[in-house]
Amino acid sequence: MDEISPARQWRVPAKLPAAKIAGAVALVVLGLLFADGDPVRLVLACLAAAGVAGWAARDLIAPVRLAVDPAGLTVIHGFAGRRLLPWSAIEAITVDRRPRLGLTTEILEIDAGSSLHLFGRYDLDTTPEEVADVLRAARPGVTG
Missing domain, CATH: 2.30.29 (PH-domain like)
Structure with a gap:
């Protein structure tokens, strides 16, 4: 029987959640810059940012x-x-x-x-x- 360590695990790279959070912030900033008074553009940018932030949260909660x-x-x-x-x-x-x-x-x-x-x-x-x-x-x- 092969000897294996009691447990080995693989996880997301440590930099990945930070990159996703930075992307979410960038989406909000772009939404603010390009909204031109149109609330729909800002809301869409914020919804996309929330999705990316949720994706990053998963990496932080369960890496x-x-x-x-x-x-x-x-x-x-x-x-x-x-x-x-x-x-x-x-x-x-x-x-x-x-x-x-x-x-x-x-x-x-x-x-x-x-x-x-x-x-x-x-x-x-x-x-x-x-x-x-x-x-x-x-x-x-x-x-x-």
């Missing part, structure tokens, strides 16, 4: 997106909840690569039968392939 331990995987569920996926429920751990606009995106896919959990680089603060390798090695009873 850990994925964790592994001998019992299985803990994944983020809903806005800031967590769900334990026992190893027996996990059917596949794969990395989906897709070229788009000259760039290749990678998504870690964890197939738990009735649910599919997707994680990108900015959810994990590392490449999905590295995380997939760690998860495959940590999975009990699976070789290679």
Whole structure:
């Protein structure tokens, strides 16, 4: 049996929530600058800023997106909840690569039968392939 640490976790990069909050502030400032007395423009800018701020709040409230331990995987569920996926429920751990606009995106896919959990680089603060390798090695009873 492979020796794994009791728990390993992956989280959003520390700078990401700050960038999202800065973006929300920028949206409000732009709304104020370009409103020209039109309340609709300002309200739309503030609504967009509130959405970005909510997105940043999720990163601050629940920064850990994925964790592994001998019992299985803990994944983020809903806005800031967590769900334990026992190893027996996990059917596949794969990395989906897709070229788009000259760039290749990678998504870690964890197939738990009735649910599919997707994680990108900015959810994990590392490449999905590295995380997939760690998860495959940590999975009990699976070789290679």
